[in-house]
Amino acid sequence: MELQNYIKESLNIKDPNIIFDDKMETHSTHREYHAKLDYNPPKCPACQGQMAKYDFQKPCKIPYLETVGFKVLIRLKKRRFKCKACGKMTIAKTSLVRENHQIPNIINHKITEKLMSREAMTKIANDLSVSVSTVYRQLDRHEYQTDLNHLPQVMSWDEYAFKKGKMSFIAQDFESNKIIAILDGRTQAVIKKYFMRYSYKIRKRVKVITMDMFSPYYDIAKSLFPNAEIVLDRFHIIQNLSRAMNRFRIQIMNQFDRKSHEYRALKRYWKLIQQDSRKLSDKRFYRPTFRAHLTNHEIVKRLLSYSDELKQHYELYQCLLFHFQEKQTEHFFGLIADTIKEVNPSFKTVFSTFLKDQDKIINAMMLPYSNAKLEATNNLIKVIKRNAFGFRNFTNFKKRILIALNMQKERTNLILSRC
Ligand SMILES: [Zn+2]
Secondary structure: OHHHHHHHHHHOOOOOOEEEEEEEEEOOOEEEEEEEEOOOOOEOOOOOOEEEEEEEOOOEEEEEEEEOOEEEEEEEEEEEEEEOOOOOEEEOOOOOEOOOOOOEHHHHHHHHHHHOOOOOHHHHHHHOOOOHHHHHHHHHHEEEOOOOOOOOOEEEEEEEEEEOOEEEEEEEEOOOOOEEEEEOOOOHHHHHHHHOOOOHHHHOOOOEEEEOOOOOOHHHHHHHOOOOEEEEOHHHHHHHHHHHHHHHHHHHHOOOOOOOHHHHHHHHOHHHHHOOHHHOOOOOEEEOOOOEEEOHHHHHHHHHOOOHHHHHHHHHHHHHHHHHHOOOHHHHHHHHHHHOOOOOHHHHHHHHHHHHOHHHHHHHHHOOOOOHHHHHHHHHHHHHHHOOOOOOOHHHHHHHHHHHHHOOOOHHHEEEOOO
16 A cells, blocks of 8 residues: 555656556566556446446556656556446546547656757657657647737848758747747748738838848838838848958958968968957967067057058958947948948948948947847757758648747747647
8 A cells, every 4th residue: 555655656646546556567678557547437428327337448558757767657457437327338537648548648748848948859759758759749739829910019030941952931029039930931922921911000010120131031021011120130241341351351361472471470360350459459479470479459460561452451341340339320331432432342242232231231230139039049940950850841840949939938829739
């Protein structure tokens, strides 16, 4: 008596109608417990007549949560009842497992919990001693319901590769980080079809959409969301500028002999040229390239002394970085307009894009929104994707992403359909 109470308690099984045998088998891979499910005969569900105890079903195998390091299997025998009046047979019910199911509810909850992590489907199945298809079945139970009466005021848009060569579209609520849309494809038609399900009134509420530079979505965003300002991602704007600087440094570097001191110095200290000059460190170290103790500032000064052109472009680049960070939009674009005719082609192409997207870049400078949060989400998606060899199917993949990203935040949108 005592041992079986102990077993029940350690397995945290609440159903008073489940009685464990005292014997328990320890195998090399798992422990097996034997139990019976029995209670007084209920009324017949068909005729309301009195039922009587019949025999026990042959035991069903129930994989259970691991306890003290052992995987657990419960062999549960369920009582069968037979109606005295109409002869109907029923099987005893328990809160441990759903009717006609083998997997305990608690395991299904555990699966859901693990689906919110980034673990691989196979690992989840393995850890909980269930089959991979059980994990997929639990995934399938989650239904994502789109609330067509709500769109966030601020959204971020991006794309990511679902499979090699197959791009998908993703939209996220900037404030809550909730995923608004994961679409199988990223064409204008796909995006339009998705957002047109929201009424014009709801779409009009969207105030800001952040996206990367060179995004193909400018026009569709404007037509779907008439009141939305497009904000380009700050990081990408700076990245474009910094790449132009880098391309130009390489050009200058290649004018020198590969064995020359100038070539080696320009190659070795490329990062210092990219860096915001206000952030250069003033610590002095011995620099073998120069055979001298120099600060980063002094190194940059020497590098720039190799070429007037490099010096001019460097100073222009640093000015632009400064104006951008200080939100001096007029200085930023004034400088671009004044110099676009004279700068090296590597800068020229970037400048003309900047001028073309001027309004969206000004938004990036003045408004506190960026794509950084969606970027973080995309990294999480990458991890899930890497762990998910089974996701040949976009719907499953999407469900997994939504559980991982939306579920902790707002459980109401994810409905557990049965369970
Ligand atoms: Zn009956």
